Amino acid sequence: xxxxxxxxxxxxxxxxxxxxxxxxxxxxxxxxxxxxxxxxxxxxxxxxxxxxxxxxxxxxxxxxxxxxxxxxxxxxxxxxxxxxxxxxxxxxxxxxxxxxxxxxxxxxxxxxxxxxxxxxxxxxxxxxxxxxxxxxxxxxxxxxxxxxxxxxxxxxxxxxxxxxxxxxxxxxxxxxxxxxxxxxxxxxxxxxxxxxxxxxxxxxxxxxxxxxxxxxxxxxxxxxxxxxxxxxxxxxxxxxxxxxxxx
Amino acid sequence: xxxxxxxxxxxxxxxxxxxxxxxxxxxxxxxxxxxxxxxxxxxxxxxxxxxxxxxxxxxxxxxxxxxxxxxxxxxxxxxxxxxxxxxxxxxxxxxxxxxxxxxxxxxxxxxxxxxxxxxxxxxxxxxxxxx
Numbered sequence: 001x002x003x004x005x006x007x008x009x010x011x012x013x014x015x016x017x018x019x020x021x022x023x024x025x026x027x028x029x030x031x032x033x034x035x036x037x038x039x040x041x042x043x044x045x046x047x048x049x050x051x052x053x054x055x056x057x058x059x060x061x062x063x064x065x066x067x068x069x070x071x072x073x074x075x076x077x078x079x080x081x082x083x084x085x086x087x088x089x090x091x092x093x094x095x096x097x098x099x100x101x102x103x104x105x106x107x108x109x110x111x112x113x114x115x116x117x118x119x120x121x122x123x124x125x126x127x128x129x130x131x132x133x134x135x136x137x138x139x140x141x142x143x144x145x146x147x148x149x150x151x152x153x154x155x156x157x158x159x160x161x162x163x164x165x166x167x168x169x170x171x172x173x174x175x176x177x178x179x180x181x182x183x184x185x186x187x188x189x190x191x192x193x194x195x196x197x198x199x200x201x202x203x204x205x206x207x208x209x210x211x212x213x214x215x216x217x218x219x220x221x222x223x224x225x226x227x228x229x230x231x232x233x234x235x236x237x238x239x240x241x242x243x244x245x246x247x
Numbered sequence: 248x249x250x251x252x253x254x255x256x257x258x259x260x261x262x263x264x265x266x267x268x269x270x271x272x273x274x275x276x277x278x279x280x281x282x283x284x285x286x287x288x289x290x291x292x293x294x295x296x297x298x299x300x301x302x303x304x305x306x307x308x309x310x311x312x313x314x315x316x317x318x319x320x321x322x323x324x325x326x327x328x329x330x331x332x333x334x335x336x337x338x339x340x341x342x343x344x345x346x347x348x349x350x351x352x353x354x355x356x357x358x359x360x361x362x363x364x365x366x367x368x369x370x371x372x373x374x375x376x377x378x
Contacts, residue, residue, distance in 0.1 A: 015252035071267070098253035106253045139348045161270060164258050209273045210337065224340035231341060 006030050006081060008039050011092040013099045021099060030081055036089060037065055037076035053103035060217055063151030067103050068092040073155035075217050094158040110154060113170050116196045117178035122189030140185040147180035147225055149218040156212035156222050162205055169205040170196060172212035172222035179225035203229045276333040282326035335360045
């Protein structure tokens with residue numbers, strides 16, 4: 001196996017001793033097929049045990065290792081070193097979030113927003129176990145399946161200028177998940193989610209920069225979900241003027 | 248004592264869009280609407296002038312064919328192209344059409360938009376006696 005040394009510039013911040021973050025460079029002997037996460041693990045195990053970062057699955061499923069790699073939000077487990085031929089890689093915590101320590105960011109704001117959009121099925125009808133399962137056709141599944149793929153890695157928030165400038169914005173992942181449930185044929189919770197989703201800080205705060213969808217490692221397309229939600233609310237508003245419309 | 252001390256990185260409210268290429272593209276796409284709006288306003292003024300009689304119409308025509316008028320319209324044309332292409336590119340995201348178990352491919356939706364644009368342009372050109 002071929003080996004090369006890369007320079008890993010890592011943004012460090014240790015709240016108990018640092019006033020502000022600073023870059024620390026590690027020269028890491030890497031194998032050709034490594035990803036950035038492997039290099040970080042090497043640093044942690046062999047060079048500097050004080051380095052903090054989140055990771056779990058190492059196979060782009062858990063969404064824990066989202067970080068800025070050369071200025072772009074990515075999963076560290078999906079960022080192959082061979083795609084960085086200069087041998088110098090800058091690793092920073094996700095933008096637009098406060099830094100807790102080193103590459104670990106504070107997620108409290110996102111978790112609150114995720115809760116606020118009620119990301120679970122609010123059923124059309126309560127069924128007992130005896131009544132059997134909620135049935136759904138493949139076409140009904142297709143309507144929302146793409147939006148179920150979100151792993152909450154928050155790469156989308158890290159690149160969203162609206163969220164960066166005004167954190168009252170509910171943001172891409174939470175709104176995409178709200179859309180996922182609104183599009184689910186078993187769900188009747190749209191009105192309950194609208195307090196948050198259709199508010200000024202919800203879908204209307206998005207100006208369709210579209211960066212979230214460009215960086216999403218799971219191709220969820222949160223920007224698309226938000227525009228579709230805007231369209232649905234626009235139609236609702238217009239039809240409210242028709243006879244029998246609800247206003 | 249709470250050992251937590253989260254560090255918030257500052258973001259410039261006035262130059263954030265210079266930090267990434269994709270933000271610059273977004274700003275260009277947003278600014279393009281300004282030129283499309285000015286172009287439309289000039290066109291509406293032309294209609295009003297047309298209703299005011301031949302002298303008024305000739306005055307408007309002289310203004311838009313003056314060097315400044317031509318330069319503005321060339322710039323507006325470039326921005327109109329940016330506006331059109333960037334919005335058309337974004338349409339499949341906002342307009343997700345499902346047929347049965349399949350999502351209609353984005354290329355087809357974008358292609359249809361260009362098709363309609365070409366057809367309307369041709370119609371207008373024929374109407375104007377150019378084509």
